[in-house]
Amino acid sequence: MFVEVNDVKKSFQMSRQKETLQVLDGISFSADQGEVVSIIGPSGCGKTTLVRILAGIEKQDSGSIKIENHEVTGPGSNRGMVFQTFNLFPWMTIEQNVGIGILDLPEEERKKRVETYLAMVNLQGFEKYHPHQLSGGMQQRVGVARAMALEPKVLLVDEALANVDAQTAEQLMDQLLQVFAKTKKTVIYVTHNMDEAIYMSNRIVVLSKRPSKVIQVLDDELPTPRWEKDTRAMPEYGQLRTTLRKSLGLAR
Ligand SMILES: Nc1ncnc2c1ncn2[C@@H]1O[C@H](COP(=O)(O)OP(=O)(O)OP(=O)(O)O)[C@@H](O)[C@H]1O
Ligand SMILES: [Mg+2]
Structure with missing residues (x-):
């Protein structure tokens, strides 16, 4: 596997209190080369924390992250990051x-x-x-x-479309998919938006609320290239959306 995240745990010390806040409770998933893997989960479950650990700017308490079999121990030019705020x-x-x-x-x-x-x-x-x-x-x-x-070999994207309007977001999704396809990039794509996760991914990792665990990993086999088809109108799209809603606890 190109990117391997294995049993990553992370807690934060609450300021001025003895308590710790456990955020990630043993996260494992992997990404093949050229794959777009989405991470979706409720607000505050630790998605940004996970991306920061992948980027090497935050350190996990335990567990490991490997890219092409090399352990991530700090920032490096094999990873590039796209932030929610444009920075x-x-x-x-x-x-x-x-x-x-x-x-x-x-x-x-x-x-x-x-x-x-x-x-x-x-x-x-x-x-x-x-x-x-x-x-x-x-x-x-x-x-x-x-x-x-x-x-970079791996692109880390954290809620990149959260600050743009819905129409712009749709256009940007297509542009991003085109860039990913052209450069055969491996992408870890964090979003809280179900439709974005479905449209953008080859696989979707669903996280629970904090302390977060992986609830389910869904394969997303909608036909590609998605911008050339009316992907959102396909029956498979609706089926995947229902599965994802159930997984997130939003539907029975
Ligand atoms: N440096 C830090 N020190 C203390 N607590 C932190 C720190 N960074 C994050 N946290 C806490 O960890 C939890 C997870 O935060 P994180 O930003 O990773 O969530 P998120 O899933 O990205 O949320 P959102 O969907 O709202 O962006 C939150 O409760 C947050 O307060
Ligand atoms: Mg976040």
């Missing part, structure tokens, strides 16, 4: 923002990557703009281009 530097231009993670590359190579990934998210022509001159959806695409510019 762009307002004083930098779009091209500077996209190139921020690859400053150690020779200038030519850096320029080429910035150009490639801005084009991939359909933002050519906006290189010299500043973030405040772009819409929310465009800013999120800059965030995606920035993560992609690292050419």
